Amino acid sequence: MxxxxxxxxxxxxxxxxxxxxxxxxxxxxxxxxxxxxxxxxxxxxxxxxxxxxxxxxxxxxxxxxPEMNYNISKKLARLMKDAFVSIDTQKEFVLIKTLPGNAFALGTLIETAKYQEVFGCISGDDTVLIICRDEDSAERFQRRIISFI
CATH class of the missing domain: 1.10.10.10 (Winged helix-like DNA-binding domain superfamily/Winged helix DNA-binding domain)
Structure with missing residues (x-):
């Protein structure tokens, strides 16, 4: 590991x-x-x-x-500005592409933030698959993520 x-x-x-x-x-x-x-x-x-x-x-x-517990949105915004490549949705799925080596941290921040729209995440090296609760949640979550960029 x-x-x-x-x-x-x-x-x-x-x-x-x-x-x-x-x-x-x-x-x-x-x-x-x-x-x-x-x-x-x-x-x-x-x-x-x-x-x-x-x-x-x-x-x-x-x-x-304490910094890691309370600044999730700030860290998420910084990571998105630094490593974001693309975002797309399909039904209840949101797929975020990042620069290599950043997706795992992004997925963890998303799960740590406990967004209501998110059911769970699967992270790789440069891709995060976010499984949302439904299609509307996926669209809301995509808008939320885009607001960080």
Whole structure:
């Protein structure tokens, strides 16, 4: 697994799971078939600037830094201005083309934003397929994305 993909996965994990220590990351990734060391996780945590916040169950858990939690629209707008190539819709599908290496980040930002129109995303290297709830949602979502450009 490439570093960029691993970082994205770690970002998703801290939003979905209660992860209290580095070994929790290692265990979760091993269950998913990804062999990784605690030392690599330690470096990733520093690079991602993950922080520890109080957990509801007591103790502390890893979380994204505040900037990453609150500036999704700003990051999405910046990424769209920097990497956008094209957008098209067909029924409930929206297909966004980006410069190579940017689609995975775009898909993650879209899913993190939790837009009501979006059912889910599939991201590759330069393409994001957004599955919307219906055709009207796809058209609204396309207009929303175009407004970022």
């Amino acid at each position: 490439k570093k960029k993909e691993r970082h994205q996965l770690l970002r998703e994990l801290v939003q979905q799971e209660v992860i209290q220590k580095q070994e929790d990351f290692v265990d979760i990734l091993k269950k998913r078939g990804i062999d990784i060391t605690q030392a690599t996780i330690s470096r990733d945590i520093k690079e991602l600037q993950l922080i520890k916040v109080p957990a509801q169950e007591g103790g502390y858990q890893y979380n994204l830094p």
